[in-house]
Amino acid sequence: MDDQQLKLNNQICFPIYSVSRLITKAYKPFLEEMGLTYPQYLVLLILWENDKLLINQIGEKLLLNTNTLSPLIKRMEKMGLLMRRRSEKDERKVFIKLTKKGRGLKNSAIPIPEKLLNTLLTEDIKLTEVMLLKDTLNKWVEILSKK
Amino acid sequence: MDDQQLKLNNQICFPIYSVSRLITKAYKPFLEEMGLTYPQYLVLLILWENDKLLINQIGEKLLLNTNTLSPLIKRMEKMGLLMRRRSEKDERKVFIKLTKKGRGLKNSAIPIPEKLLNTLLTEDIKLTEVMLLKDTLNKWVEILSKK
């Protein structure tokens, strides 16, 4: 039976799934200092770039729906990182805005990308490879998220 | 403030995390026909290659611990895909073995890798790129899982 393609080593998804989890794990010590999970960190990254967003707009950027984001954002509200406020013009909309505390965390986050990069780089993983992978995967995100 | 590296587009982890979820989603229609989730499919891939394994051995291959695998495997046992049997020589060990049903699913799975590849390939994603990415990420798994 021609089952070579069913071997774990030949799968395309398995290494992506594993590397995703391994890199999230690599972030963990840095994020724990800030009391954040990785998805919460992603929400902050977006809010540091955009001061005021709807839940849907955050979802578009992270490719997550409200069934994931609503509870996640409520947890972040409870942590004092952000505020939720209903739009007055359209009561269906909920604007998300950082609190001072949420904005303040940015300073602690500044060194993280470089620290993470350093944990990735080894004899066998060069900077050019990381950058190439990043560009390739960003392209994939574009293509696959539109399907 | 030098915060370029904090922009979502410059993150290395975000595209990996997103592509991982997007590809898992691409598997979904094929796996649903078989009544499987993606992690369950991974367990089957391993058991199709190795008839009889300890939970730990499955975990080593998938980089998952028993706190994830134990309930997952119990669900698969309930679905009639595999059996758990305590070793008689060492009562701590639990051997996992496919049932006939679990072995039989392999035939339905044979076409999946090619189907999935076809949903990935576009004008902008060539086969060589997929293969290169797979090899790079497999190398990363090796390196990162040993840290």
Added chain:
DNA sequence: TATATTTGTATCGTGCACGATTTAATTTTG
């Protein structure tokens, strides 16, 4: 051979993901 340590698995609690459904507000349409 008791005791301590290690090993293999299971359990617990929390936080995502995500399909499906619900609810309420707004917009469109007959």
Added chain:
DNA sequence: CAAAATTAAATCGTGCACGATACAAATATA
């Protein structure tokens, strides 16, 4: 304008992930 359709967010249920802990069996050690 009233009914239908759409939109934005929330909720529900299930299944991972994973740190921490528990527990029993096996092994090592004093």
